[in-house]
Amino acid sequence: MPIEYSRPERYNEARYHDLRPADPRRTDLRRPERSFTIRQLCVEFSVTPRALRFYEDKGLLFPARDGMNRVYSTRDRARLQLILRGKRVGFSLSEIREILDLYDEKDGGAVQAARSLKKFRERIEALKQQREDIDGAIQNLEEGCVRLERQLTESRPDLLPRAEAYDSVLRARLDGPADAALALSK
C-alpha cells in the first residue's frame, strides 16, 4: 500500500474552497439587494461555474457585470433555482428557457398572456402525467422490496432489519471479507 493516497478531485473548476465574505455588506443575509459571485452560487447549488456560464449563453440567466466579473442578484439566484428544479423534473434547458420567458413577459399584451396561460397549463398536465409515472415506478420498486424482504425473511432474517448497516452485520456473520458475496452470484 503506497503512503501517498490519491486525490479524488477531478478537475479545477469543481474544487471549491472556503469563501469568507470580503465585503461586510455581503455578510448580512437578508438584504434583498444582496449579490453573489459566481462561485458563491456554485457552492450553494453544487454546480460548476461552467454550467452557470452555459446557462447564460443559452439565455437563461443574465447577471450584471462588475467590470468583467459576473454579479448575480437575488433574482438571478431565484432563476437559477428554477432552472435546477426544471432540470430535475426533466425539462431541457430550452424548455426551461421558454417557461422563464413566459414568466418574464410582464405585460407583453393580453394575447401573449393568453398564450402563456395555455402553455403553462400544458406543462402542468405533462407534469401530472409524469407524477403518475413516478408513482407507478415507486409502486413497482416497493413490490420488489416486499418480494426481497419475504425472500430474506426465510433465508437470512439477520440481513433484514437495517439496510444501511447490513455491511457490518455481514462481515461479522460471514467471518470473512465481504467479497465472499461475489462467490454467491449466479
Add this chain to the structure above:
Amino acid sequence: MPIEYSRPERYNEARYHDLRPADPRRTDLRRPERSFTIRQLCVEFSVTPRALRFYEDKGLLFPARDGMNRVYSTRDRARLQLILRGKRVGFSLSEIREILDLYDEKDGGAVQAARSLKKFRERIEALKQQREDIDGAIQNLEEGCVRLERQLTESRPDLLPRAEAYDSVLRARLDGPADAALALSK
C-alpha cells in the same frame, strides 16, 4: 405556392405502416406465449427499431431470434414498458439496466438480495424526492396561471374561458391574421 407539397417525413425507419397479423396465432391477444415483431412493439410504444436494437446492445433487452429476425416475448414487452417508464422518470439506460438486473437476480443469494433491497430503497427515496420537485413545479406554474388569469380578467376576459379555442376567438375578435399578435410583443 408550388403545387407539390413537401413531405413531412423525416427518415425511413420511422414510417410505420399498417400491420395486419400474418399468422392467425398472433391474432388472439390474450395468450401469454404471444410474440411480437420489432415493428409491432415500435408502433405500440412509439419508438424506433433503432432504439430497441440499441437497448438490446446495452443489455436491457434480449429478444429471441427466428433466423436473423428478432422475436419479442410478452416478457420482453414488459421489460420494454419498464424501460420506457424509467426513461420518463429520468433514469439513464444504465440505471434502468441495473434495476432490471436486480429484478432478474432470481435467487442470486441472500447477500445479493439484501444488496438489491438497499438499492431499491435508495431509488424509491430518490423518486419521492423527485415527486416533491414535481409538486413544487406544478405549484409554481399554477401560481403563474392564477396571475395570468387575473391579468386577463381585467384586460381581455374574452380570451379567458377555453384556452384551446382561443386561436379562433382571437382571429374573430381582431379581424385580422393571428400574426398581429406579434406586433404586441415587447
Add this chain to the structure above:
DNA sequence: TATACCCCTTACGTCAACGTAAAGGCAAGC
C-alpha cells in the same frame, strides 16, 4: 420478375449539456 415492405448489420453523424484545457487579467498576501 420486379416492386414493395419487412428484416438485418456496420458505421458514421448529431444534439444537448456541459467538461476541460489553454491563455490571460486583477487583487491580496508573503
Add this chain to the structure above:
DNA sequence: GCTTGCCTTTACGTTGACGTAAGGGGTATA
C-alpha cells in the same frame, strides 16, 4: 514582485441516446 486564487474568454472534447445512411437478404403481391 511573485505566487495564489478568483475571474474571464475561446475553443475543442466527451457522453448518452439514439438518427441516418449504406449495403444486403427474405417474402409476398402486382
